[in-house]
Amino acid sequence: MWLQVAVQADEAHAETLSEALMDAGALSVSIDDADAGTPDEVPQFGEPGHPAQPLWQHSRVVALFDRDVELAVALAEAAAQAGLDAVPPFTVEEVAEQDWVRLTQSQFDPIEIDPRLWIVPSWHVAPNPDAINIEMDPGLAFGTGSHPTTRLCLQWVLDNIPAGCSVLDYGCGSGILAIAAAKVGAGKVVGIDIDERALESTRDNAERNGVSIEVVHSGTPVTARYDRVIANILTNPLCVLAPAIAACVADGGKLVLSGVLEPQAEQVIAAYAPYIALKVGATHEGWVRLEGQR
Ligand SMILES: C[S@@+](CC[C@H](N)C(=O)[O-])C[C@H]1O[C@@H](n2cnc3c(N)ncnc32)[C@H](O)[C@@H]1O
Known part of the structure; x- marks a missing residue:
């Protein structure tokens, strides 16, 4: 079991908050639209076929923590690092390991850096086998x-x-x-x-x-x-x-x-x-x- 914490953020703070949550011990962080439905219905900005920037006004920074984390401390640290006066409203949900893996996998498609270079998650077939393909899954490191x-x-x-x-x-x-x-x-x-x-x-x-x-x-x-x-x-x-x-x-x-x-x-x-x-x-x-x- 892990803890999935969804923190409300305006567009201006979403990216800094996401980096601050990683620094505060999150295992993984993603940004999605707080006004949309479930995270897997949300567009993946910056990746092929998706807009370069999120178009939504109200973002939600979704972070995954180990269940033993001192959440109040981690969130306070992250909010301070992101330059916020207080921890924004958030929800916490327990998620099973398999659900998180499935959700994470559904959010990562192969990324074309250049026609000569692709980043391909292990669960995908390389779209262009003749290119340089780097097999890379989302993990603990940036x-x-x-x-x-x-x-x-x-x-x-x-x-x-x-x-x-x-x-x-x-x-x-x-x-x-x-x-x-x-x-x-x-x-x-x-x-x-x-x-x-x-x-x-x-x-x-x-x-x-x-x-x-x-x-x-x-x-x-x-x-x-x-x-x-x-x-x-x-x-x-x-x-x-x-x-x-x-x-x-x-x-x-x-x-x-x-x-x-x-x-x-x-x-x-x-x-x-x-x-x-x-x-x-x-x-x-x-x-x-x-x-x-x-
Ligand atoms: C933004 S990530 C870049 C990762 C990868 N090179 C990339 O381009 O996607 C920055 C990395 O620098 C590392 N880092 C931060 N401060 C550092 C330091 N003083 N010395 C060495 N590495 C550092 C972090 O741990 C992190 O893995």
């Missing part, structure tokens, strides 16, 4: 390909990984970017994360995709230099980590960053300016991809 920042980084990976080059995925989450790099033809690929669950997820996903990825906890100092460094984290950690991340890029190597909202781009560019000149390479749904070369 990175199923549906988020704009992951998409921006995957599109960059497709055209910027020469055969045999070394790649560092800083903040690897599910390992999706590292796996894509390996499938595109990288040689040595390393994934770093601060979260043990992410490292485990990267290990598992690499194995199921038949690629070799070395995983390293971010507490371990990085001494090697990489031809390509990708970091899809968030503005604040990216700025704090600027000297460390920039130092991982080999001479002539390329750095790409995402997890940065358009108004934050200049802040991140300034943080990296002493090391590498970055510029906005692409934007998608309000998020930017920053690119530079040492």
